[in-house]
Amino acid sequence: MSKSIMRKRWIEEFNRMMPPDGFFVTLPTFFFGILNPEANVHGNVHSPRLSTSHFELLAAIFNNDLRWNGKHWSITPDAAV
Numbered sequence: 075m076s077k078s079i080m081r082k083r084w085i086e087e088f089n090r091m092m093p094p095d096g097f098f099v100t101l102p103t104f105f106f107g108i109l110n111p112e113a114n115v116h117g118n119v120h121s122p123r124l125s126t127s128h129f130e131l132l133a134a135i136f137n138n139d140l141r142w143n144g145k146h147w148s149i150t151p152d153a154a155v
């Protein structure tokens with residue numbers, strides 16, 4: 075799956091040219107992470123620049139706090155109104 079995501083971005087975003095440094099295999103419309111069930115519960119889901127527990131990830135998804143910033147995913151709560 076990661077190879078397909080990388081190829082899609084390489085073709086559509088970079089016109090088959092060398093991507094810039096910091097290019098990660100992820101999409102703004104599809105969260106891609108690795109679950110390591112043997113790791114510490116506080117950091118068992120890993121994505122570029124994001125390590126969190128599966129409970130925190132699910133809470134972020136439920137609360138709409140999982141955000142794409144243009145390069146990678148992050149967990150950022152909505153600003154208080």
